Amino acid sequence: MSCSYTFPGNIRFGEGAFRELPACLPAGCRPMLVMGKSFSLSAEGKELLELLAPLQPVIRIGVPAEPPLESVDELITLGRAGQVDSVIAVGGGSVIDAAKAAAALIPVEGTVGEYFSGARTIPGKGLFFAALPTTAGTGAESTNNSVLTDTATKIKKSLRHPLMKADLAIVDPMLTWSCPRALTAASGLDAFVQAFEGYTNPKASELTRALSAQAVKLILKNLKAACDGDHAARNAMAEGSMLSGVAFSQTGLGAIHGFAHPIGSLLHVPHGVACAVLMVPVMRWNEPVCGARYRELAEICGVPDFIGAAEELARALEIPSDFKKYGLTKDHFPFIVKNCRSASMATNPRPFTDGEAEDFLETFC
């Protein structure tokens, strides 16, 4: 079977690239701008708002973390009422995912819940969609899905369509400079996990592994300094996150993301933190199957032991070793095991039976 690769329509990377946004939009467009709240108060956020003011965008500042369906419906209502023809997302993964879903659904009928439940199917291309990440990162500027949460059922899963990829992704490291330390650490570890889960994924190819390997190397080398506010390190993190997103959007992820979604939605664990806590134990589970890949990554990164390096990084960033403080108990296991069977879990290098998944979860209580 052949390999198939799809990318955002146009990816721009570089310091100051966000200033190219107006010139990259369709001529005469009437956009909806969805921007993260804290970013909107930064110097770059204010400059972006000024740059877009001549287009008189419909503006929505702030989207809840781990976006609930209701927040997407609010964007859809706003966009339909304002008769917008394009959507611009400037923020972290939650902002980009919510705006991406809105861009797909504004021009069609129904609520996002109807598409999320499968009652309706996304018919095709939505509105022009531009994504500018302000964290490094989630890779959401490169993926064709939105991770959303139904707060009634606590189910967190992807709304997906091949044509949901951004038409324009501007990855500008400057947009990450104001990101607080804790969010830089959590989103950076998410990017790190996504980079090596892409690398070890059974669907990986020479092309995707080249991108994933470079992402792993950049992130491992720069994340600690990025958390300390070093601009050069933050620039390298933005590039690493972009490379990881381009790669894993072709391959998919693994069990860290498989478990992170139900644990995150059930116990309100931020996504990056959930991935970081699960990271090393899942690597050890996968080691019998993909030990050779970890040895390749160790060599690429210039470290003696890749799992050991990941463990040291998590320790340096003060990541907890379990979910005790989030209240995980055995009573949660049936929900987690039932809802971890996502596309990510399906492509984990070493499968988990339900019983093995329950035994594995015991170590986090």
Ligand SMILES: [Fe+2]
């Ligand atoms: Fe992630």
